[in-house]
Amino acid sequence: MSGPQCASNPRRDEVLELRLGGVGPREIARLLDISPGAVAGLIHRAGLSLEPKGRGHAKLDSNALAEIRRRRLEGERIASIAADFDVIPSTISEIARRRNYWAER
Numbered sequence: 001m002s003g004p005q006c007a008s009n010p011r012r013d014e015v016l017e018l019r020l021g022g023v024g025p026r027e028i029a030r031l032l033d034i035s036p037g038a039v040a041g042l043i044h045r046a047g048l049s050l051e052p053k054g055r056g057h058a059k060l061d062s063n064a065l066a067e068i069r070r071r072r073l074e075g076e077r078i079a080s081i082a083a084d085f086d087v088i089p090s091t092i093s094e095i096a097r098r099r100n101y102w103a104e105r
Helices: 010-020 025-032 036-045 062-073 078-085 089-096
Strands: none
Touching: 010 025, 010 036, 025 036, 062 078, 062 089, 078 089
């Protein structure tokens, strides 16, 4: 066998070990200095989910949204909050301004 599915592929093994440990795909890409698309492909071919464990399709539940809004009201920086929730800063900004309410269904 050759390519990413080869049993002796150390990069694939690193990606899968991190993903099974609960690390998100974007963070894996950053840590291993590879493209997010490559990480997603390796995860997908291994039959693992790209979504965080136990959260279904929504990455942020209503408790997370409330915490994000509270932390912004207290003056915490958007980038800091985004890093804690493994989302991009614009997501935090939209939630804080109540422009993104999809998880509150």
